[in-house]
Amino acid sequence: MPKIKLPTKQPRIDMTPMVDTFCVVLTFLMLTTQMRQPEPATVDTPFSISETPTPDFNTMSFLLSPEGQVFMNFDNGPDTLLKYRPKILTEMGKRYGIEFTEKQLREFEKFPSSIGVPIMQMQDFLNAKDNTSRKAFQAGIPLDSADNQLAMWVLYARQVNPNIQACIKGDAKTPFPVVKKVLDILQDKNVKKFNLITSLEAAKINLEEIQQ
Amino acid sequence: MAEIIQEEKGKDGKKKTKKHPPHIDMTPMVDLMCLLITFFMLTTAFSKAKIMEIVLPDKLKDPNQEAPRISASRTQNILLGPDNKVYTYPGNVKPEDYNSLPPLRETDFSATGIRQILLGWNRTLFKKIDDFNQQVISGKIVISQDSVQSAIRKLKSDDDTGPIVLIKAYKEATYGNFVDILDEMNICGVAHYMFVDIAWYEDTMIEIAAGISSTGTTSSN
Numbered sequence: 001m002p003k004i005k006l007p008t009k010q011p012r013i014d015m016t017p018m019v020d021t022f023c024v025v026l027t028f029l030m031l032t033t034q035m036r037q038p039e040p041a042t043v044d045t046p047f048s049i050s051e052t053p054t055p056d057f058n059t060m061s062f063l064l065s066p067e068g069q070v071f072m073n074f075d076n077g078p079d080t081l082l083k084y085r086p087k088i089l090t091e092m093g094k095r096y097g098i099e100f101t102e103k104q105l106r107e108f109e110k111f112p113s114s115i116g117v118p119i120m121q122m123q124d125f126l127n128a129k130d131n132t133s134r135k136a137f138q139a140g141i142p143l144d145s146a147d148n149q150l151a152m153w154v155l156y157a158r159q160v161n162p163n164i165q166a167c168i169k170g171d172a173k174t175p176f177p178v179v180k181k182v183l184d185i186l187q188d189k190n191v192k193k194f195n196l197i198t199s200l201e202a203a204k205i206n207l208e209e210i211q212q
Numbered sequence: 213m214a215e216i217i218q219e220e221k222g223k224d225g226k227k228k229t230k231k232h233p234p235h236i237d238m239t240p241m242v243d244l245m246c247l248l249i250t251f252f253m254l255t256t257a258f259s260k261a262k263i264m265e266i267v268l269p270d271k272l273k274d275p276n277q278e279a280p281r282i283s284a285s286r287t288q289n290i291l292l293g294p295d296n297k298v299y300t301y302p303g304n305v306k307p308e309d310y311n312s313l314p315p316l317r318e319t320d321f322s323a324t325g326i327r328q329i330l331l332g333w334n335r336t337l338f339k340k341i342d343d344f345n346q347q348v349i350s351g352k353i354v355i356s357q358d359s360v361q362s363a364i365r366k367l368k369s370d371d372d373t374g375p376i377v378l379i380k381a382y383k384e385a386t387y388g389n390f391v392d393i394l395d396e397m398n399i400c401g402v403a404h405y406m407f408v409d410i411a412w413y414e415d416t417m418i419e420i421a422a423g424i425s426s427t428g429t430t431s432s433n
Binding site for chain 1: 235238242248249252253260261263265266267268270292381385386387388389391392394395399
């Protein structure tokens, strides 16, 4: 019987298939990932059983912080050529007598997270160099009856993009009067349908238990 | 993870002429990719936020215009109070009766609290919807998902015995309470519910029930 020869070399593992799989997974993750932009206020959304996903386009979102500040965000529309964001800002500028430069409009278009800057400080906000110095301006949009800028934002957002939908993202601890105020302003501007942003939670009901 | 590469030497210490194409060591590449995959896996937000739709009625712009009348026997009021408490009372109260306000029933947002009460009011409709869902799941009725939704909507709009729930929020309630109560409406399949402003006498009712001393400045906000 012939002797079994032991290999003298160390076995070499072929890593090519592993690299192939990793490449696929990596490509998938890179294409599907949506970087979460840090919002100006941390918000823990309440839970609900609703399973409708958030729309990608034509939204104006209201971020209600637990301290009662209101921030707003718009999207650029289904096509970036539509440039809804700079258009809305231009309209706002006209209303308050502020002329925004091309550079400032571009900055506004690119700004990724919600904005809660009073319109008078918007130019300083957009001229600011980095995000840390910008943060100081994020004090919330004024919405009292004397200076209701939120209503104006809603008005021009709806003028620029008639298909826009209102999404409300609030913290579970946001006091209700703030929510009520925002809802009132929207109702005044004839917005009747709202989307409340929530996290998914399952609910089970045992019918026998209830019927007792 | 470095790899030991053994040099092969032929006779006389001379290097052998290569027979195979050179082997590329892929270990560093795999290391790098592992790192990137971990990074992307951790930063990716797989679950997208969900939305819950709510439709508010038109505002009454004309002060002389009357609010739509609803039958008092089917009306149930839910008041969102402070400290995550919920109060309910049936029927409606006229502002003139503020001396004899009906007692409030106190409950909470747990599955044994407001959900039991709502299901108690809405049992017939909830059973209908539940039976329908069971039939769909067990395969007795074969229809598409969209038709399921519209069939449930039809069941809801045909319902004329269930409660008409009026939701009102006291000023110390939170947004979380508001979402919770709307969620309970969806869970229990309540067909008719609306969100309305709280009246001053209801403020008083909550203050009495929760033991808050009335400041006298409560207004129908």
